[in-house]
Amino acid sequence: MDPVARRNDVVDALFRVVLRDGLQRASLRAVADEAGLNIGSLRHYFANQQELMSFAMQAMLDRVSDRLLRRVDEMGDVSALTREQRRSLTAGLLSELLPLDETRRAEVAVFIDFVAAARTHPAIDAELARRSAVGTRALVRRILVRMEDTGALRPGLDADVETERLSSLLDGLSLNTVLHPEVLSPEKCVRVLQAHLDDLTG
Amino acid sequence: MDPVARRNDVVDALFRVVLRDGLQRASLRAVADEAGLNIGSLRHYFANQQELMSFAMQAMLDRVSDRLLRRVDEMGDVSALTREQRRSLTAGLLSELLPLDETRRAEVAVFIDFVAAARTHPAIDAELARRSAVGTRALVRRILVRMEDTGALRPGLDADVETERLSSLLDGLSLNTVLHPEVLSPEKCVRVLQAHLDDLTG
DNA sequence: TTCTATTTATCACGGCTGTGATAAATAGAA
DNA sequence: TTCTATTTATCACAGCCGTGATAAATAGAA
Numbered sequence: 001m002d003p004v005a006r007r008n009d010v011v012d013a014l015f016r017v018v019l020r021d022g023l024q025r026a027s028l029r030a031v032a033d034e035a036g037l038n039i040g041s042l043r044h045y046f047a048n049q050q051e052l053m054s055f056a057m058q059a060m061l062d063r064v065s066d067r068l069l070r071r072v073d074e075m076g077d078v079s080a081l082t083r084e085q086r087r088s089l090t091a092g093l094l095s096e097l098l099p100l101d102e103t104r105r106a107e108v109a110v111f112i113d114f115v116a117a118a119r120t121h122p123a124i125d126a127e128l129a130r131r132s133a134v135g136t137r138a139l140v141r142r143i144l145v146r147m148e149d150t151g152a153l154r155p156g157l158d159a160d161v162e163t164e165r166l167s168s169l170l171d172g173l174s175l176n177t178v179l180h181p182e183v184l185s186p187e188k189c190v191r192v193l194q195a196h197l198d199d200l201t202g
Numbered sequence: 203m204d205p206v207a208r209r210n211d212v213v214d215a216l217f218r219v220v221l222r223d224g225l226q227r228a229s230l231r232a233v234a235d236e237a238g239l240n241i242g243s244l245r246h247y248f249a250n251q252q253e254l255m256s257f258a259m260q261a262m263l264d265r266v267s268d269r270l271l272r273r274v275d276e277m278g279d280v281s282a283l284t285r286e287q288r289r290s291l292t293a294g295l296l297s298e299l300l301p302l303d304e305t306r307r308a309e310v311a312v313f314i315d316f317v318a319a320a321r322t323h324p325a326i327d328a329e330l331a332r333r334s335a336v337g338t339r340a341l342v343r344r345i346l347v348r349m350e351d352t353g354a355l356r357p358g359l360d361a362d363v364e365t366e367r368l369s370s371l372l373d374g375l376s377l378n379t380v381l382h383p384e385v386l387s388p389e390k391c392v393r394v395l396q397a398h399l400d401d402l403t404g
Numbered sequence: 405t406t407c408t409a410t411t412t413a414t415c416a417c418g419g420c421t422g423t424g425a426t427a428a429a430t431a432g433a434a
Numbered sequence: 435t436t437c438t439a440t441t442t443a444t445c446a447c448a449g450c451c452g453t454g455a456t457a458a459a460t461a462g463a464a
Contacts, residue, residue, distance in 0.1 A: 020322070021322050022319065022321065022322030022323055024226060024319070024322070024323060025322070027420075027421060027422080028421085028422065028423090029420085029421080029422095037442085038442060038443055038444085039443085039444095040441090040442055040443045040444070041441070041442050041443075043422095043423080044440085044441060044442075045441095048422075048423075049421095049422065049423090109321065112318050113318055115381055116314050116315055116318045116381070117224065117226070118381070119224065119311065119314075119380075119381055120222070120223050120224030120226070120227070121224055121226060123422095129381065129382070130382055130384070130385065133378060133381075133382045133385045134385060137385070158397065160390075161390075161393055161394055161397045162397075164375075164378075164386060164390060164394050165371065165394045165397060165398060167374070167378075168371055168374030168375045168377070168378055168386070168394065169367065169370055169371045169374055170374070171373075171374035171377055171378060172369070172370030172371055172372070172373035172374030172375075172377070173366075173370045173374075175370075175373055175374070175377065176335060176366075176369075176370055176373060178321075179317055179318070179320070179321055179331065179335075180331070180332055180335045182332070183332065183335050183336060183339070184366060184370070188362075188363075188366060191363055192363055192366050192367045192370065195360065195363045195364075195367060196367060199401060229450075229451060229452080230451085230452065230453090231450080231451080231452095239412085240412060240413055240414085241413085241414095242411090242412055242413045242414070243411070243412050243413075245452095245453080246410085246411060246412075247411095250452075250453075251451095251452065251453090
């Protein structure tokens with residue numbers, strides 16, 4: 001059996017447990033049960049809890065990152081597009097970070113548990129959580145710079161401030177869509193993002 | 203001994219534990235130790251874990267709510283103020299929700315653990331978390347409406363969308379300031395909020 | 405003082421936790 | 435087939451958990 005595939009199976013099981021019962025209940029035994037493995041087998045692939053958690057969090061970040069890169073690849077040559085088309089692509093790219101379907105909703109739910117736990121839980125790598133925040137801001141900043149280069153950005157904006165404003169808005173929208181779906185629906189989530197991008201365009 | 207004061211002492215101890223070690227480690231024994239009580243004493247004031255958690259979360263919401271109301275009271279007659287003064291008051295009021303000092307930082311840190319756990323943890327009242335989200339939006343909406351009434355709001359804005367945009371921005375800013383202080387400082391947090399309010403003014 | 409209600413303090417139980425140690429089963433190469 | 439390395443499966447241990455039950459101490463009123 002391919003050990004890489006096995007580890008991914010375990011990570012999938014972990015995500016299901018966290019989504020359903022919360023990170024609190026994601027014990028080694030619970031994850032092993034969910035994966036249909038004996039705890040001994042699980043421990044053969046992950047020496048201890050810390051290793052499993054770090055691997056799982058890294059795997060989640062990789063998945064999101066891969067999806068984003070695939071989006072960028074599919075975009076192709078941007079210079080040949082109209083301003084309207086470019087705006088749509090930008091919105092689509094950032095939407096990749098929002099919990100708009102069940103897959104991304106699960107990801108964000110698990111992610112919230114992870115970053116919240118990273119503040120205090122010894123087995124969860126706080127550095128990984130920090131890197132994801134930095135990564136989001138790097139992406140958002142690149143998008144804003146590109147908008148500015150193509151003249152799509154309203155003049156007189158502070159790049160630092162606008163990067164943080166859009167990044168934190170995305171985080172807040174994700175948080176509320178997942179934790180309070182009856183307060184913030186995915187559709188409204190998109191409308192808010194759209195409104196913000198329109199505002200930046202001026 | 204005043205039972206009300208005792209319960210508040212316990213809640214304070216709970217907050218300290220959650221801030222330092224996370225909600226995960228806030229067991230009845232740990233909270234009792236932090237409060238300098240025997241677990242038996244603690245259980246005399248709180249029959250079980252669920253009762254303690256609900257009471258603590260309610261207490262936290264009350265504290266924030268009280269601070270907001272006090273702010274509103276101190277504002278007095280708004281109509282006598284200049285536009286600039288009113289803008290400053292608005293920013294100050296909303297800043298009450300941001301983790302700008304150690305007190306509010308602790309509150310937000312505890313709050314994050316609570317709302318995240320509310321999604322799955324049986325002992326934590328999810329309805330309370332929902333109400334706090336609804337409450338924030340009611341406050342933000344009232345502020346936006348008041349701005350519109352005094353002509354301080356840029357025309358052509360969708361109230362629903364702007365309410366959610368500002369609310370989620372506040373949530374995102376709070377989240378990142380607490381979880382990634384090296385990425386988002388309290389000072390930058392304020393600057394971002396200020397920029398957003400300026401944007402709404404037009 | 406005596407009685408009563410409040411408050412504080414222990415003990416015990418079953419259950420779950422991560423993990424060390426070790427045995428059993430399986431698969432693949434020689 | 436035989437040997438070896440991988441994979442799977444158990445057992446045990448110390449530690450923490452919430453909670454039920456009950457005893458001890460304290461305070462305040464009669």
